[in-house]
Every structure is written in C-alpha cells, then in structure tokens.
Amino acid sequence: MAFKMDHIVLNVVDVDAMLHFYVEVIGVHGERVDDFRDGTVPFPSVRLNQDTIIDLFPKTMWGKDNPDQVCRPNLNHFCLVTDKRNWEELQQRLERNGIPADDGPVKRWGAHGTGISIYFRDPEENVIEVRYYEGSGEGKPCLLGS
Incomplete structure (x- = not known):
C-alpha cells in the first residue's frame, strides 16, 4: 500500500508571523489567506506542492481546552525535499533573514536514500529539515523497520 x-x-500562536516565514522565507504560496483574514475560513494554509499543504491552526482552534497554555505537539520535525539549486537559495534566504541553522549541512538518510540536509526553526520553534538528494535513484526507499 502506498500513500502520499x-x-x-x-498549531500556531502568531498566524501572521508564520505566514510571513513560510511564504517569504521558505518561498511557498499561501492559500486561503484573504478568506482567513475576513473570517470566511477558520485557518490559512501554505502549499508545498500540488499534493501537500501545511495548515496553520490559530489558537482559537486548539486553545479551547487549555487557553493559558501554548500547545506543543509531539512532532520532532518535518522534512521538505527540493533540488540543490532551490536548497542553496533557501540557505541564502535564511541567512538574509537572520535565521540560524540548528544543524547542517549534513548527510542524512531519508525516504530516497542519503541526502544533504539543513535544520532550522520557524517562528514558533517547529524544527524543519530541508534536503536535496544528489543524483537520481540513489539509495532505496525508506521502509518501516529498516
């Protein structure tokens, strides 16, 4: 069985800061931003590709049960993959925006074998890994338990 x-x-506290980061720094497109701002939809999203989005839930959606706490999910990090040119451009944008790397560039194994990764944080401390794979067909697919 295969999935996409x-x-x-x-879960975010400052939607505007997160939208700025993902759209202006990372370079992805905002979705439903105007609809969110005028109250038509409960949250905006950013589009990674034709199949995948990141939804940015404002505190009004997740803070109902614990209004005085900032929700910190059990997410360790998520990884985005791009080509080498875009990866290098992203590194430059991070530097221009004063966003330090937590780690990298480092070689790490992933869904398509070994790639070159950099780790950094968004404005709400979510760890993001961005990588590129050198060469085509390098490595084997990631299988659970392998």
Missing part, C-alpha cells in the same frame, strides 16, 4: 502526504497541521 495530503497535509500536516501546525
């Missing part, structure tokens, strides 16, 4: 990722959801 449809979306992930990040």
